[in-house]
Amino acid sequence: MKISCDIEVRHLSRVEGHGNIRISIKNGQVREAVWEVVETPRFFEAMLVGKLYENAPYICGRICGICSIGHTLASIRAIENGFGFTPSAQTARLRLLLKHMETLQSHILHIYFLAAPDFLGVGSVLPLIKSHPEVVRRALRLKLLANEVCDEVGGRRLHPTRTVVGGFTMLPDRDALGRFHQRLRAGLADLFASAELFATFTFPAFTRETEFVSLRREGSYPFIGGELFSSDGVRKKEHEYRAMTNEYLAAHSTSKLSRLSRESFAVGALARLNNNFAYLRPQAAAIAGEFGLGPVNHNLFMNNLAQLVECVHVVEDAIALIDELLTDCWQEPRQAVTPRAGIGVGAVEVPRGILYHCLEFDKDGRIRKADCVIPTSQNHANISKDIEALAAHCVAQGKSDKETELLAEMLVRAYDPCISCSVH
Amino acid sequence: MSDAKSYLGVPVLRPRVGFFELTSCEGCQLQLLNNEATLLDFLDLVEIVNFREGMKESGDNYRIAFVEGAVTRADEVERLREIRRNAEMVIALGSCACFGGVNQLKNRFNDPAWVKREVYGEYPIDSQAAVPLAAVIKVDLEIFGCPVKKEEVERIVTNLVLGKEVKHPKYPVCMECKAHENICLFDLGEPCLGPITRGGCDAWCPSNRLGCWGCRGPAPEANVDELRKIVARKNIPLERLLDRLECFGGFGGEADAVRKELGGLK
Numbered sequence: 001m002k003i004s005c006d007i008e009v010r011h012l013s014r015v016e017g018h019g020n021i022r023i024s025i026k027n028g029q030v031r032e033a034v035w036e037v038v039e040t041p042r043f044f045e046a047m048l049v050g051k052l053y054e055n056a057p058y059i060c061g062r063i064c065g066i067c068s069i070g071h072t073l074a075s076i077r078a079i080e081n082g083f084g085f086t087p088s089a090q091t092a093r094l095r096l097l098l099k100h101m102e103t104l105q106s107h108i109l110h111i112y113f114l115a116a117p118d119f120l121g122v123g124s125v126l127p128l129i130k131s132h133p134e135v136v137r138r139a140l141r142l143k144l145l146a147n148e149v150c151d152e153v154g155g156r157r158l159h160p161t162r163t164v165v166g167g168f169t170m171l172p173d174r175d176a177l178g179r180f181h182q183r184l185r186a187g188l189a190d191l192f193a194s195a196e197l198f199a200t201f202t203f204p205a206f207t208r209e210t211e212f213v214s215l216r217r218e219g220s221y222p223f224i225g226g227e228l229f230s231s232d233g234v235r236k237k238e239h240e241y242r243a244m245t246n247e248y249l250a251a252h253s254t255s256k257l258s259r260l261s262r263e264s265f266a267v268g269a270l271a272r273l274n275n276n277f278a279y280l281r282p283q284a285a286a287i288a289g290e291f292g293l294g295p296v297n298h299n300l301f302m303n304n305l306a307q308l309v310e311c312v313h314v315v316e317d318a319i320a321l322i323d324e325l326l327t328d329c330w331q332e333p334r335q336a337v338t339p340r341a342g343i344g345v346g347a348v349e350v351p352r353g354i355l356y357h358c359l360e361f362d363k364d365g366r367i368r369k370a371d372c373v374i375p376t377s378q379n380h381a382n383i384s385k386d387i388e389a390l391a392a393h394c395v396a397q398g399k400s401d402k403e404t405e406l407l408a409e410m411l412v413r414a415y416d417p418c419i420s421c422s423v424h
Numbered sequence: 425m426s427d428a429k430s431y432l433g434v435p436v437l438r439p440r441v442g443f444f445e446l447t448s449c450e451g452c453q454l455q456l457l458n459n460e461a462t463l464l465d466f467l468d469l470v471e472i473v474n475f476r477e478g479m480k481e482s483g484d485n486y487r488i489a490f491v492e493g494a495v496t497r498a499d500e501v502e503r504l505r506e507i508r509r510n511a512e513m514v515i516a517l518g519s520c521a522c523f524g525g526v527n528q529l530k531n532r533f534n535d536p537a538w539v540k541r542e543v544y545g546e547y548p549i550d551s552q553a554a555v556p557l558a559a560v561i562k563v564d565l566e567i568f569g570c571p572v573k574k575e576e577v578e579r580i581v582t583n584l585v586l587g588k589e590v591k592h593p594k595y596p597v598c599m600e601c602k603a604h605e606n607i608c609l610f611d612l613g614e615p616c617l618g619p620i621t622r623g624g625c626d627a628w629c630p631s632n633r634l635g636c637w638g639c640r641g642p643a644p645e646a647n648v649d650e651l652r653k654i655v656a657r658k659n660i661p662l663e664r665l666l667d668r669l670e671c672f673g674g675f676g677g678e679a680d681a682v683r684k685e686l687g688g689l690k
Binding site for chain 2: 013014042044046050051052054058126136143147155156158162169254421
């Protein structure tokens, strides 16, 4: 069958930021299949130059409207590593709890509001309010829970206020933490119901072998700091991140792109799950098992399910963290830090994958140079390669223009791209 | 949800609204989805015809346009003018749309070529100085904040739908902070723009022990000179005051004056 079609999706909807999909097929041959990033650049790395270190978390959090907590924590970690400062156990626990709840709110936003409408055959979540009210209420309940924990621990769900170098400006209310502990346990039931819903969706059987990059740490599923690891066997230290990211510039993109052992690699929930499967909490591992999700899975559509598995994992982990926090008395919220000249790198797993902030300081802690490598910018090349392979796959299967277009959109959405982040 | 709505017996027209974003983090739009507890009621108030981040369908038949972000490229100027032509009312949503926001921090170098080189090397990249919406089109209403406060957006939208006048507070953040009986952050050695910044956020940051960074811009009668005296009395370096004054673009003139006094950029 000789198929010809031209697909152009300008400013793809239900993703964060601006990107275009272009596919051109002539007589059964894919002539062009590209993922174009047209977002306007903001120049955060230049903005920071000359600023005192304390500005970096505050300003860099504003790189992203979804994962502002992750950016704030990455900047804080870069600064603390640069100054040779180790946060207290209490601070580390509170930061991880905050990080987990950002992961939960972001994943729920993505799987329910951005991805699910495709599987339910609607254009947005709005028609679902009438047709599936219980589904929408469940999604909102989970998202509200995650956001309220973020408010309590970080001061604010978006662009947090309490997160500073050295710790927190103030501590959460212990009674509130106790109440969240109960609600998180109830949240697990909502997540199991979510798993039942997602088990009814048909995920396209599309695989293209690629490399997966994430943090890795023996004994736990890592989110803040650790070794840099790829499924092709590359291992690096946190400060050697440039050897993992290898950024370059290309036409069709205002975002930088990355490569490692192959022409592209993937980061995100599926990459984390592939690389750290053994360290998932028990109920998360059980859900992954039900979905038949295990290492190494090369179908990026499964990133949606990997996010759901991670939702269960972070809720289980958050319950354990609150138990630990409530066992100990509160210590001082914030420790003093002393600036020194040098370079610090902070690697943090944010919802869309591994994020690096690197800051270079003079002796007074003024920033001389800044570099941020964003998960979505690391994914762009892999998205492009997937679009090419998907176009060829659709030709071989004799899919119509409409089907090909929808599959291409769903594939890009499965990555949960944060495009304005990637062009920061 | 297409049923006719009424308020105190008066029919309420659900206006068609569109959400748009220029150079930004899209966080202010997400704040609307962050209204989990009241989201469904809010969605009932308006008819959303354009919200790319949340829905696939799109249309140009909106009455009210919420625009987030600063203008930094020629194609954004065009998009914004088109939105202005389509909408009866254009609302600047958030500090980037109102003042340029953090995006305008790059403008302080007065050296666009250096800014581009610092991030992209010699690779050609298209970007202009970051400016607020009002530098390009007439803006009918501004909603301040980085991020916008969801309760405030809901209150404003409710008032618009009911045809009531929308008024911003004239008092500063400091008033709201005092009403909360918070510890004054100056007493903790933390710089704070609360005394000169427009209120309405309910002292969001100072109530979390973070000094105000002025994201809502100046209060109508901001006394910057008096604030500088407080900062000097508390031995807070002027550079730390400048960091806050210049962060969001609402205090452009004051920031320029302090930067000049400090001998330019560090």
